[in-house]
Amino acid sequence: MSRFVNERVFVLLILLLVAAALYASTFTQSFSDVGNAHSPVFFPRIILVLWIGLSLIALIQTLISAPANTPIVGLLRLAILIAAAVAYTMFLNQYGFFLTSAAFAVVCLVVFGVRNPIIIVVYAVVVPGALVALFNHILKMPLPTSPFTFYF
Amino acid sequence: MLSSLPDAFAILFTVEGIATLILGTTLGIVLGAMPGIGSTVAVAIVLPFTLSMSQAPAILLLLAVYAGSVYGGSISAILINTPGTPQSAATCLDGYPMAQRGEAGLALGWATQASIVGGLVSAVVLIIAAPQLAAFALQFGPIETFALILLGMTCIVSVSTGSVVKGLLSGMIGIFLSLVGGDPIIGEFRFTFDNWQLYSGFNLLAVVIGVFALSEVFMRASAKITSVSELVSFRGIVFPKLAEWRGRRRNLAKSVLIGNVIGVLPGTGAATAAFISYAEGRRSSPHREDYGKGEPDGIVSSEAANNAVTGGALVPTMALGIPGDAITAVMLATLTLHGITPGPKLVEDNPVLIGAIFAGFFIINLLLLPLGTLLSRVAAPLLRVREAYMMTAIVLLCALGIYFVRGNPFDLLVMGLAGVGGFILRRQGFPMAPLVIGMVLGPTLELTLRQGLILTDGNFFAFFESPIALVLTIVAIAALSLPLVRAALRRKPA
Structure with missing residues (x-):
């Protein structure tokens, strides 16, 4: 440059x-x-x-x-994460918290270097699922649900 | 305010009140100990949970998370040489060498005791100073308030890390973002470009969480993925005996004083206090040659000062409605969400609530002792949690938090875009605290300036006829000029 x-x-x-x-x-x-x-x-x-x-x-x-800027080490990783984050914030209300969060969690975990598919799937299901259970059923503060089912 | 203390205690000493204090301090310690989360993100993560709570417990939860996170930062600073919060960076200098010598428990013991003393004294300062300051500020009209906000803005920007120009620019962007939407005097819409979603302006919390939490996730993704840090041997906190404090009490007192004074100044923050206190400790301590090699005085200097900032920073926030730093800016926004307008009339209008907040803040600092002892053992293994799991959880919790603020999908998009914008600006060395503080103070700055001009028939010189406004403006100009003069002197060849 x-x-x-x-x-x-x-x-x-x-x-x-x-x-x-x-x-x-x-x-x-x-x-x-x-x-x-x-x-x-x-x-x-x-x-x-x-x-x-x-x-x-x-x-x-x-x-x-003209101070030098530190180079971005993982440019592709970053681009994927930014696209995923913006898409997540755009579609959360439309497709529900659980589905969009699970999809985002998969992308985010892979971007941050997690490669074990079992861990990725378990995390992507359990963490958003636990939040839905906590807010929808315990705190009674409903999160957006998907157009497919009332439950998530 | 004293007469309302029984009612304040009635709020505080309920099952909900006590549970809130314990839960908030616990969350604060654990989140503060996690490197990369920091106090601002910790407060932002907890924010959605407060929306289903009543006023006093909601504010107490945030205060507990704030105070707990400042202390929690010392755990990772000592055990893995990575400060959980920027405030604890100075603690690494002596805490980690002590831990390497096999004295991690003792290092945490010094940090815990110093933090508690710092926090308790700052709570007393808050209780005494905030009502006095608020009572004085009640005399302020629009002109004086404008000068006061101007002073708050210039102090914040002049102490920005890095470039002063970029700090100022960041503040201007923040003020501009706060101006989008309805005009406060005649009610017409500005900068909405016929987009109805902009009519109510940008949600402050969506921007705050975007530029702090989401941009931090992007910053992490753009850097090399680091392996999990190695833990030193740690079997629980060991408290130093009273006799071991001999010869160190003066250092403790000085550090607490530095923390309180710096905390009250808008914009300086706990990290600055910790480093100034550390430098002063090294200059004046009888153990100065051992600083940096595992000297307990180093830990005391840093931890007493950074915890002493917490109460001090709340003084201008509660009494004047001027946030001391980014964390108190988030808290200010949360107060507004709960229907409380911070400022001079807050103490007068809500004596019971303020009494509960102040007394609660004192108890939170007392809770650091049992909870710190207990949780440091629990938090230690958590320090080895992979960055991937933490970062993913942060994004999910932030989205959840923003959704619950107004239930508005547009706010989620604002958070996403603020995250991208914040990442781009942070990469170029723009500090984010002035942006947030600009957004908080912008509406009042505009309203008081315009009200003042309307009252004086457009005579701007009338702003200098009020003695209070004149003094505040002179101090604001001095605060703004100081870093510029300092930079010019540094450039001057010897």
């Missing part, structure tokens, strides 16, 4: 662009015609200007000093 094209520069540029886009959006959103401190975008604009300024300073500091 070069001094000007690296992960740190990329992230700071994204932060800068996001802040600039949000700031620009404050002029396109329609609000009641109230001025200054009454305006809903009065305070957000101050914060966004500070965000832009600080992003610029951080970007310049990074370009000058």
Whole structure:
């Protein structure tokens, strides 16, 4: 990675662009015609200007000093885990806590290096199952269930 | 508040109250001992269980987990040379060498006694200081409150680990996230882009759990998978005799004082207190040449200070509604979930609840002695649990916790995305505590600034006419400038 094209520069540029886009959006959103401190975008604009300024300073500091970033050892492992975690949070409500948690547990255990299929299956069934039993039946705080059965 | 103590004890000394204190302290010690979980994640994991509880037991459970986890961190620091919490990092320096000499039990004995003294004194400080501070803060109008929040923000950012600029930027992102949704003055929606799910804004706890707990799981997955650490020989805690404390009491008193003072300052946290206290102990101890080689004074310095922070950090949280660190920010959010608004009026409006919380906090620190003795033997084998099992369980418990906060599927997605965002920012050296504290303080900062400007017809200079606001603003500017001046001086060639 070069001094000007690296992960740190990329992230700071994204932060800068996001802040600039949000700031620009404050002029396109329609609000009641109230001025200054009454305006809903009065305070957000101050914060966004500070965000832009600080992003610029951080970007310049990074370009000058170019500190090295620690490399990610297991990039594929990480990508799989992030995808699984986001999918888990998206589908938990739709397919129920037990099914999605069991599926996520399988992926997570494999990503963290567990290879014994019996341990993986037992963990994936027992841990989410115990949580469903605890919350649904003992604490009476129902977790989302799947469209297939009322029990989990 | 004293007149409400009988009612407070009536809440505390029930089966539910006592069971909550014991369960919370137990969970705190065990979770704090597990490397990588830490106090913030421990509190976040326990959070969903509090939602089915009434106010006082729910808050006491979180306090017990908080205090227990700070102590629990010393167990792994001494037995496997890996601090369970960042606060216990300094304990490794002398705790592990003692354990290697075959004195693991004695090292834990020193740590337990120092932790209890630190925690108990901090509970007394909390009981005395919080009502006084709250009573003083009752005089504050919007202008003074704005200056106070500003001071809280700058202190938090100026003591951020790593880059000050990144700390400030992190705080701005946090404040901005808190602004999405309804405007507090005229009620119009901002930055929702016609997405109805954003109308109520981002759920604070979903963001907190995402950026702390979920991003930690991603950080672990991105690093090399480590093998399970070897345990040293350990057959239970051995307490030092009273005579062995001779010559060490001064160090203990100084460490407790450092912990309390640092705890009250917003943003400094227990890890800073432990290292400052350790450095001061090494400078002034008669055993200074043995520091780092298994010197009990080193353990006392670190553990007394980090436990003394717990009560101190709760002073601004309870009295002013300003969180001392990320853990107290999570607790602040939980208080709000239970219908309690922390701030100057909290003590006045809820004397019984506050009495129960303060007395409960004192008892929690007393419980560290029997539970620490018992649980250190139980927790020791748990330190060898594989990372995979712990990380998977953390994600499941976090998802469960967020689901129970509002039952809103969108919050789960926010948690997932906050986890990814938190991981990306943490990799670039952004501290996460300012983001969370920005999100907590952002709404009040906006409301008080705008109220102040409306009251003064837009005259910003009126903010400097109030003596309290002026002093607070000067201190805020000084707190912000100090790290910048220090950095500039460091860069200056000798």
